[in-house]
Amino acid sequence: MSESRGGRWSSGTEAVRRLGVRYPIVQGPFGGGLSTAKLAATVSNLGGLGSFGAHILSPDEIFQVTKDIRSLTPNPFAMNLWVSDHDPGGLELSPEEFERVWALFEPYYRELGVPKPERPQRYTYRFEEQVDALLEARPPVFSFVFGVPSATILAECRKRGIVTAGAATSIAEARALDDAGVDLIVATGFEAGGHRPSFLARAEDSLMGTLALTPLVADRVKAPVISAGGIGDGRGIKAVLTLGAQAAQLGTAFLACEESGASPAHRAALFSDQSEHTALTRAFTGRLARGLRNRWSDEVGRVAQLPPFPIQSWFASQLKPAAIQAGRTDLVSLWSGQIAPNLRHRTTPALMESLIRELES
Template sequence: MPIIQGPFGGGLSSVDLVVAVGEAGGLGSFGVHHLTGAQIKDTAAAIRTRTSRPFALNLWIPFQDSEDPVISAEAYAQNAERLAPFYQELGIAPPPRPERYMPRYQEQVEALLEARPAAFSFVYGVPAPDILDRCKELDIVTIGTATTPDEARLLDEAGVDMIVATGFEAGGHRVSFLRAAEDSLTGTLALVPQVVDAVKAPVIAAGGIADGRGIAAALALGAQAVQIGTAFLACRESATSELHRDMLFSPEAKYTTLTRVFSGRLARFIRNRFVDEMRVHEAELPGYPVHSWFTGPIKNAATVQNRPELLSLYGGQSASLLRHRDARSLVASLVDETGRAIGSAW
């Protein structure tokens, strides 16, 4: 069964999850966009000490000014002041201004190519032609992500091997790169067949898929594989907190929303107090990764202090379908449910 574990950024991916998914027959993925080149190589090595199964590493392509964002001292202070009530409530200080907000992309790419995973998946655009050429030389499968048919065509024309068509039901960031994310909100059911018709590359469906019925539907729409995020994030092998996992299984997980208040980019979270109180400031916030730097200490403190109302609770619209808390049983269930769903459809 062609099941890919969605890569999680910001430290939510784990070696344990990649290994468990791979050993269960899926493709495990590790989001490395927050890691330095040395850390990327160490992560790949750690995975290989545990499994011989193929795996994917995922990077964010620099988008807008994320590679080297510019923010004035005055604007930095204003954003710290905007978040001051939350810092005070949690008993923490705002973060000092860093020399860099993120590792250098070129360093990350070089490390990824040296690590030579089975697959290089990426979001927020198309890698440079020389990077795609080097992937082909190294037999690294490239997997790009599209939120619209136009984005999918661009990936296909560039020679990307596989294309993820991600509907707006998905948890986490909306990775649109041709038009604003708010103008690229097509649901999975409508998006997948449009992308299938638009490209030659195999299509991977993502967004709102958490059980065999969703997989069967995606295959019926022409997808050749599925990528599942929220259901794997909820597994104990992921690197998210127990608090976050528990919230994904809670009644509150039915209520998700798209917002920029945690990272500066549009993403889907379980709605909570932080979202509600910060929405009034959404248009004023600095972009990613600057705003994410400001909210990092809030997320960490909220986890330690068991404060879900202030935590960035990434989650897709499929959360109410979650049933499994470990990756092996999840994959086994997905395979079984898909077979039964396909059988009953005929």
């Protein structure tokens, strides 16, 4: 079970000690090009745990990014992968199936002036290849979502001194991670932006809030708990520490900072009235994720049967560069958690300074 609740965080928690950081602050990992080495290193240099979402990277890119972050900070940081890299039917499409899926997206490609893409040899990199590269790169922390790595992989992490952290959206998932010997468990409430990392039940059936999930998990596992979802300031961190978490993971607050890979238009949207309207949708990737509502989520979200992940994600991603260049935030994913209307800081140093000050008050 977790350490006793209500104690001062500054005395240190087991999670803080295992991570090797100064403060119980974890930057959430972002996929899709939204993570940057600069963001991760800045958070780590300021006493938190910076993270990099690497699930779209090739093995060579994983090795290089790990090297890049290490060159920018001497402190611990995390590399994040998706254990489950595809849903049923998501590895390949026949030429006929490709044409049927293309028909769904053709109007948006035509609107943006993007030519029809060639049918790819692969829609994603496989986890098995990526994790081999990660183990070779040996980041201080390996965080993961959508499942539990094999016992062999976890044993290799222990052998190499890599701390492991896995995401859970339910009591059952937290127990599965704990039984496997994962070092830290990230209890992820449905308020969080980005993907719902459920792996034992449908994401739609695993929508527990952070303030309920945190004590339920902390009371039932041996591993220290990191709480995620709807946390954007020191008050949120203190709240989850009181409920049994030993650290807090913040995503949207860091995504809004200029050091992230978010486009200027995405960051602007996070600070606008649009931030009051988020939705859980499979429209962007084929997996359930929370982002700001826009035309794409409304129109594509109404399609009865979307292609599985990562095929849906691949078709949407081919449009992203043109949409961003044209300033078309109505046709790209704008990941955001429900806490976005309370965002105040536009740089990582300003955010970290505020979080630390609130924690110490």
